[in-house]
Amino acid sequence: MTKWNPGSPAMKTEAENYIAQANKDGIIQASHLKDLQNGNMTTDRLLGLHMTIQQRRNNKKYQN
16 A cells, blocks of 8 residues: 655645544544554545545534
8 A cells, every 4th residue: 555645745734734623623533643644644545534524524514
């Protein structure tokens, strides 16, 4: 599996901020952010995580 390796520091920062906010909102676990920061996140997993976060946010929005 290929590890996610962003082409720019800004891209990594934005991904970290996105995952950190999702964790703060109670949508995902903190382990996902730790894996990204430690270089243990694969590209496939990051993409899947993004879709999961979006889906859960949409579900929360429509439940309220």
